[in-house]
Amino acid sequence: MNAAIALGIVALVVVATIALGLFGVRKVAMDPQEFIVGGRRIGALLLWLLLAGEIYTTFTFLGAAGWAYGKGAPAYYILCYGACAYILSFFVAPVVHRLARERGYLTGPDFFADRYGSRALGALVALLGFLMLVPYVTLQLTGLQILLHIAGYSVIDPVVAVAIGFFLVALFTFAAGLRGAAWASVAKDGLVLLGVLFAGLVLPTHFFGSPAGALDAVLRDHPNWLTIAGPGAPNGITWVVTTTILTGCGFYMWPQSMAAVYSARDEDTLRRNAVFLPLYQVMLLLVFFAGFTALEVMPGLQGSAADQSFMLVVQKYYSPSVLGFVASAGTLAALVPAAAQLLAAASIVGKNVFADYGITRSAAAQTRTTRILVLVVALLAFAFWALAKTTLVGLLLIGYNGITQLFPGVILGLAARRPPALAVGAGIIAGLVTLTAFAARGVSQLAGVNTGLVALAINAAVLGIASALARTPVREGAPAGS
Amino acid sequence: MRPTSTAIVCAVIPALALTLAVPLVNRLEPRVLGMPFVLAWIVAWVLLTPAFMWVAYRSVRG
Numbered sequence: 375m376n377a378a379i380a381l382g383i384v385a386l387v388v389v390a391t392i393a394l395g396l397f398g399v400r401k402v403a404m405d406p407q408e409f410i411v412g413g414r415r416i417g418a419l420l421l422w423l424l425l426a427g428e429i430y431t432t433f434t435f436l437g438a439a440g441w442a443y444g445k446g447a448p449a450y451y452i453l454c455y456g457a458c459a460y461i462l463s464f465f466v467a468p469v470v471h472r473l474a475r476e477r478g479y480l481t482g483p484d485f486f487a488d489r490y491g492s493r494a495l496g497a498l499v500a501l502l503g504f505l506m507l508v509p510y511v512t513l514q515l516t517g518l519q520i521l522l523h524i525a526g527y528s529v530i531d532p533v534v535a536v537a538i539g540f541f542l543v544a545l546f547t548f549a550a551g552l553r554g555a556a557w558a559s560v561a562k563d564g565l566v567l568l569g570v571l572f573a574g575l576v577l578p579t580h581f582f583g584s585p586a587g588a589l590d591a592v593l594r595d596h597p598n599w600l601t602i603a604g605p606g607a608p609n610g611i612t613w614v615v616t617t618t619i620l621t622g623c624g625f626y627m628w629p630q631s632m633a634a635v636y637s638a639r640d641e642d643t644l645r646r647n648a649v650f651l652p653l654y655q656v657m658l659l660l661v662f663f664a665g666f667t668a669l670e671v672m673p674g675l676q677g678s679a680a681d682q683s684f685m686l687v688v689q690k691y692y693s694p695s696v697l698g699f700v701a702s703a704g705t706l707a708a709l710v711p712a713a714a715q716l717l718a719a720a721s722i723v724g725k726n727v728f729a730d731y732g733i734t735r736s737a738a739a740q741t742r743t744t745r746i747l748v749l750v751v752a753l754l755a756f757a758f759w760a761l762a763k764t765t766l767v768g769l770l771l772i773g774y775n776g777i778t779q780l781f782p783g784v785i786l787g788l789a790a791r792r793p794p795a796l797a798v799g800a801g802i803i804a805g806l807v808t809l810t811a812f813a814a815r816g817v818s819q820l821a822g823v824n825t826g827l828v829a830l831a832i833n834a835a836v837l838g839i840a841s842a843l844a845r846t847p848v849r850e851g852a853p854a855g856s
Numbered sequence: 857m858r859p860t861s862t863a864i865v866c867a868v869i870p871a872l873a874l875t876l877a878v879p880l881v882n883r884l885e886p887r888v889l890g891m892p893f894v895l896a897w898i899v900a901w902v903l904l905t906p907a908f909m910w911v912a913y914r915s916v917r918g
Contacts, residue, residue: 453898454874457905461867464909465859586890593884600892602882611879618875645916649909652902659899 376694380525383698384705388539391561391706392546398557430566430657432517432708436681437766438658439573442665444680444765446599448609449662452767454618457652459625464648467626468641469788475636482632482718482780483726489787492795493730498802499780500726503629504751506776507719510628511755512762513769514712515540516681518705519759524685525701527694536759539709544752547713548745555714562706567657569703572696573684574660578667580691585663591670599669605822612822617771620826624778630718678765720747771818775826779805782834793841801837805829863912870905874898 434452441449470485477488482503487496515536522535546554578588592599603610625631638644668683672690675683685704688697724744728734734743762769783798808829812818820828881897888896 447892447894450878450895450898453902454878457902458871458874461871461905461909464867464912465863584890589890589892601884601894602878605879611882615875615878618878622875642917645913649913650906652905652909655902656899659895662895 377525377527377529379694380527380698380701381522381530383695384522384525384702387561387565387702388542388705388709391558391710392542394561395546395554395558398554430563430654430707431711432514432521432704433766433770434658434661435566435569435704435707436517436520436683436685437513437770438661439665439668439684440678440681440765441767442662443669443675443683444677445609446596447602448614449665449767450602451614451618451621453655453658453662454614455621455625456655456658458618458622460648460651462622463626463635464645466784466788467635467638467644467648470632470784471635471638471641471644473788479636481722481725482627482629483722485632485787486780486783486795486798487726487730489792490783490795490798492799493726495783495795495799496726496730498799499783500629500722502776502780502802502806503722504719506773507629507715507751508754508758509762509769510773511712511715511719511751512758513766513773514708514715515755515759516678516766516769517708520682520685521701521704521708524682524689525697527689533760537756539705540712540752540756543709543712544716544749546709547716547748555710555717558706558710558713562703562710565699565703566707569700569707570657570660570664572700573664573688574657575663577671577684577687578663581667581671585660588663588667588670592666595670599666607822608819610822613819613824616822616824616827620778620824620830621771621774623781623830624774624826627777627780627784628715628718629722630714633714633718633721678768681766716748716751717744719751720744723747771824771826772813775809775824775829776806778826778830779809779833781830782837786837793837794844797837797840797844800840801833801835804836805833808832858916860912860915862915866908866912866915870901870908873901874905 438449438452441452473479473485473489477484479485479488481500483496483500486499487493518539519532519536522530522539523532526532526535546558575585578585582588582591589600602614605612607613626635635644638647664684668687671687672683675686685697685701688700721744724734724740724747728743729740734740779802782801786792786798806829809825812820812825812829818825878894878898881894883893886893891899
C-alpha cells in the first residue's frame with residue numbers, strides 16, 4: 375500500500391511532465407534545426423531553465439548528498455566548479471554562439487569540423503562526446519533505480535522500474551526534441567527546488583533543530599569531516615582545487631551544453647545567464663545539509679549505497695506521500711536531463727558521422743537517424759548501468775575527465791589563427807590514451823592531482839608540439855566541413 | 857564585443873577565490889552561521905560571483 379501511494383505520485387508527476395513537454399511543442403515542425411537546437415529562438419527564461427535543467431540533475435539531487443555523506447568536505451568542489459564554469463562561459467559562450475549562428479552549426483562537433491576545416495576531427499569529437507555521455511546517462515539511470523527502489527519500499531524489481539522509466543524518457547526525447555526538454559525543465563526545476571528545500575532544511579531541523587545543529591552533530595562524531603584533508607591526501611585539498619579547475623573547464627564542453635549555447639536567442643541572453651546562474655548553485659548547500667543529516671540519522675551506508683542517504687531517511691521517518699513527492703522530484707531530475715543528454719549524444723553522431731559522411735542525405739533521414747540513435751544510446755547506457763556499479767559522483771567524473779579533453783580545441787578554435795586539425799586531434803587522442811592508462815591501473819589521483827587534469831596537460835603539450843612541427847595554422851575563412 | 861579589462865578583473869577575482877584561494881581558508885573556525893569557515897567562504901563567493909559578473913556585464917555593454 376505504501377509503495378502504491380509513493381509510486382503512484384511518481385507516475386502521476388512523470389506523466390504530467392511529459393504532457394507539459396509535448397504541449398510545449400504541439401505546433402512546432404520537427405526539422406533537425408528545431409529538433410536539436412530549438413530553432414535557435416530560445417529566449418532568456420527558457421534558456422535559463424534549459425541550462426539549469428541540464429545542470430541540476432539526479433547528480434545534484436542524490437550524488438552531492440551521497441558525497442557529503444560518504445566523503446564529507448571534498449564534496450565542496452561541486453559548489454565551486456559551477457560558478458567557475460559560468461565565469462568562463464561569460465567570455466566563451468557568446469563567441470561560440472556568434473560563430474554557430476553565422477556558420478550554421480547544429481552540434482558541438484560542428485564547431486571543430488568548421489573551425490579546423492576537418493570533417494574527421496568533427497567525427498572524432500562526436501564519437502568522444504557520444505562515449506562520454508554514456509556514463510552521464512548511466513548516472514541518471516542509477517539515480518532512477520535508487521529512487522524507484524526506495525519509493526517502492528523495495529517491493530518492485532529495480533531493473534523493471536528503470537526499464538519503464540527509461541522507456542518513457544526515450545519516447546519523450548524521440549517526440550519532443552530540445553524545446554520539449556526545456557518545457558519539461560519548468561516542471562522539474564520547481565519540484566526539485568521544493569524537494570531540496572525539504573531535504574536540506576526540513577530534515578535537519580526535524581532531527582537537530584536547525585541545519586547548523588546537524589553540522590554540530592557531524593563534528594561531534596567526525597571532527598575532520600567538514601574540512602578538506604591535506605595536499606597529498608586522497609580527495610585532499612590538491613584534489614579539490616584541481617578537480618574544480620578540470621570540471622569548471624569541462625562544464626560547457628558537453629554536447630548538450632554546446633547545443634544549449636547554440637539554442638540561445640542572442641549573445642546577450644547568454645551573458646546575462648552567465649551572470650546569474652551561480653545563484654542557482656547555492657541549492658547545493660542544502661543538498662549537503664541533507665547528506666550530513668543522513669550521516670547522523672542513518673549511518674553505515676558504504677560505497678555507492680551512500681547515494682541513497684537522505685532518501686532512506688525520508689522513507690523511514692515520513693509518510694508515503696511525502697516520500698512520493700520527494701522521489702518524483704528526483705525522478706524528474708533524472709529523466710529530463712537524461713532526455714537532453716540522449717538527444718545530444720544521438721544528434722552529434724547523427725550529424726557529424728552519418729550526415730557529414732553522406733550516409734544520410736535528406737533532412738528527414740537525418741531526423742529519423744537521430745531518433746533511432748536516441749534509442750541506441752539509451753540501450754548502451756542501460757547496459758553500462760547493469761554492468762558498472764559506482765557512485766554517482768564517480769560516474770560524473772569519468773565523463774568529465776574525457777569531455778574536458780575538448781577544452782583546448784574549443785578555446786583555440788575561437789582565435790583567428792588556429793592550430794591545424796591534426797594537432798588538435800593528436801592532443802585529444804593523447805589525453806584519452808593517458809586517461810585510459812590511468813583507468814587501467816585504477817588510478818584517479820596522482821599525488822593528489824586529479825588525473826583528468828594531468829591528461830589535459832599532456833593533451834595541451836601534444837597539441838603545442840604538433841602544431842609547432844606543422845606550422846600551418848588554419849586561417850579565418852577556411853572551407854567548412856570538408 | 858571585446859572583453860574589457862574591468863570584465864577580466866571582475867572574472868578573475870571570484871575564479872581565484874573559488875580555486876587557488878581555497879587551500880588558504882581550509883579551516884573549521886571561525887564558523888559562520890554554523891558552517892565551517894571553508895564552506896562559508898565558498899558559499900559567500902558563489903553568492904558574490906553574480907555581483908562581480910554584473911559589473912563585468914555592464915562594462916562590456918558599455
